[in-house]
Amino acid sequence: MSASLAFxxxxxxxxxxxxxxxxxxxxxxxxMCLSVTQSSTYVLILEAGYRLGATAPVFSDxxxxxxxxxxxxxxLSLTDIVVGATVTALLxxxxxxxxxxxxxxxxxxxxxxxx
Amino acid sequence: xxASVRAAFGAITCALLLVMLVWGFLGMPTFGxxxxxxxxxxxxxxxxxxxxxxxxxxxxxxxxGVDTLGxxxxxxxxxxxxxxxxxxxxxxATGDPLPQRHGRAPSQRSEAVRFFSVVGVGVMIAFCTYLGxxxxxxxxxxFQGAAMLAGFTAxxxxxxxxxxxxxxxxxxxxxxxxxxxAGAYAVIxxxxxxxxxxxxxxVLPLGxxxxxxxxxxIPVINAFVGLEVVAGFVLMFLEFARETRREEAKPAP
Numbered sequence: 001m002s003a004s005l006a007f008x009x010x011x012x013x014x015x016x017x018x019x020x021x022x023x024x025x026x027x028x029x030x031x032m033c034l035s036v037t038q039s040s041t042y043v044l045i046l047e048a049g050y051r052l053g054a055t056a057p058v059f060s061d062x063x064x065x066x067x068x069x070x071x072x073x074x075x076l077s078l079t080d081i082v083v084g085a086t087v088t089a090l091l092x093x094x095x096x097x098x099x100x101x102x103x104x105x106x107x108x109x110x111x112x113x114x115x
Numbered sequence: 116x117x118a119s120v121r122a123a124f125g126a127i128t129c130a131l132l133l134v135m136l137v138w139g140f141l142g143m144p145t146f147g148x149x150x151x152x153x154x155x156x157x158x159x160x161x162x163x164x165x166x167x168x169x170x171x172x173x174x175x176x177x178x179x180g181v182d183t184l185g186x187x188x189x190x191x192x193x194x195x196x197x198x199x200x201x202x203x204x205x206x207x208a209t210g211d212p213l214p215q216r217h218g219r220a221p222s223q224r225s226e227a228v229r230f231f232s233v234v235g236v237g238v239m240i241a242f243c244t245y246l247g248x249x250x251x252x253x254x255x256x257x258f259q260g261a262a263m264l265a266g267f268t269a270x271x272x273x274x275x276x277x278x279x280x281x282x283x284x285x286x287x288x289x290x291x292x293x294x295x296x297a298g299a300y301a302v303i304x305x306x307x308x309x310x311x312x313x314x315x316x317x318v319l320p321l322g323x324x325x326x327x328x329x330x331x332x333i334p335v336i337n338a339f340v341g342l343e344v345v346a347g348f349v350l351m352f353l354e355f356a357r358e359t360r361r362e363e364a365k366p367a368p
Contacts, residue, residue: 004146011136018132022125049154052147057158058254060168068170070154075174079186082258082344086193089351093197096358097204 006047013040027095027105035088042077049073166321167251167330175258176250176336180315183336184300187343191297194347201354213357224274232274239267250337251330257341264341265348272356280356289350296343303336 017037024030049070055062057071099105144150161173175183202212246253247260272280304315311318315332322329 004143006146007140007143011140015132015136047146048144049149050147051149054149056254057154057170058168059158059162059170060252068154068158070149070151071157071170071174072154072179075171075179078171078256078258079175079183082262083186083189083193085262086190086197086347086351089355090193090196090200093200093354097200100204100208 007044010040010044010047013037013043025106025108027098027107028092030107031088031091031095034091035084038084042080045073046077165317165330165333167333169251169254169256171254172250172256172333172337173330175256176333176340177315177317177331180304180336183340184304184315187297187300187340190344190347191293194293194351197351198354201358205357224276229274232270235270235274236267239270240264243267247341248327248334248338251333252327257337257339258344261341261344262348265345265352268349269352272352277356277360281353284349284353289346289353292342292346293350296339296341296346299339300336300343303332303339307332 014037017033017035017040020033020036021030024033049072051067051069054067054069057068057074059066059068062068095105098110102110104110157170157174157178161170161178162168165173165177167173206212243260243264243266245260246255247257247264250256268280268284271283307316307318308314310316315336317331317333319331319335321331328334
């Protein structure tokens, strides 16, 4: 088995978020759990691009050619964090709408979807 | 669906998820041994090709600039969605989609809260602008700097109340800035397409490495991305803050 325990961390964050979403009794709590689940992907791809003993891919203090980590995954997670924040806000706006319309934010009380 | 059926369905899904996770875990490479080659090629080539030390910005705004364009439009559409949903609801409830004065009475804030939020605004604007305009030189850039910069308007809301916040974050200017920021990225792409035959090609002079005006189109695109992110976030805060101004809907007769 060549896998490392470091990859248990994103799996744990993912599972905790899924558990929170599945057992949630409040839509705001559910959206926060969704953000937690989403952040497990950042940890996973940053770990995939990591290299032991390497520096960050910013060559202002170190010369180009020094062993560095993968810049592609870092660029991906950077933009995704900002975009993820706005998508979370959009979901919260939907939650406000649900609350005004139905008077509750408990997903179990909201089962039948009606306009 | 009854509770027991849902529990059984959930148990099956969890078991499947566990199998997938274990399967994926066993297939992962050893931690800390990134094999390349894309990151290594970029780390070697980009400092010479683009005259900049921060390779992450080179990926974001140049080599994979098309992806960032897509991400920027996701942000734009999400903010537009927030605005539409909240305004539509307010208009239906009170007939006024953009309430300003009525609603809750302004709450009293202590001198200390007001003092430290005003001090914090200055520090935040200075630091976040510094962070935002150096995408090519330091680990910063338009996304990080602008997302933090938008926080200063939230600080004004917390420290000085809705009226001061509303004067700063007046919605017409934010909408214009957001649209300009999102549109300019695509316009730059089309301009480089005309100039060089490649979408988002780096056609501007590269300049000396480490200078503020270097790395060609990267700081230009970054500036417009920053404009869009800051305007989008402020507009988002504004729409949520307006919820506190909303008069309660009249109870149905």
